Amino acid sequence: MESQPHPSENSPPRKRRRIEAVLMETSEVATMLSMSTSWVYREASKLGLKGYKLGRGKNAKVLYKKAEVFKWLEQQKIH
Structure with missing residues (x-):
């Protein structure tokens, strides 16, 4: 019986894909809009941006969908 090489031995190295972030932290939204986190x-x-609360108490994070933030921002165009 002849031993066959493991498939990874003959395969080219896999490239790691970068995963695009879907959610933004409150501080990232604030920085992008040049506003404070508060x-x-x-x-x-009030602006229609829905937050997603992860965790409980003081350590809870509120995240926002990046697509929704950009959509809202696009709607604020003057001309």
Whole structure:
């Protein structure tokens, strides 16, 4: 019986794919909009941006869908 090489021995090395982030932290949204994080926490729901709370208590993070933030921003165009 002849031993066959493991498939990974003859295969070219796999390239690691970079996963595109879907969610943004509140601080990232604030930086992108040139506003404070407290402004984002206070105004986001009024503006139609839905947050996703991960965790509980003081350590909870509120994340926003990147696509929704960009969509909202696009709607703010003046001309």
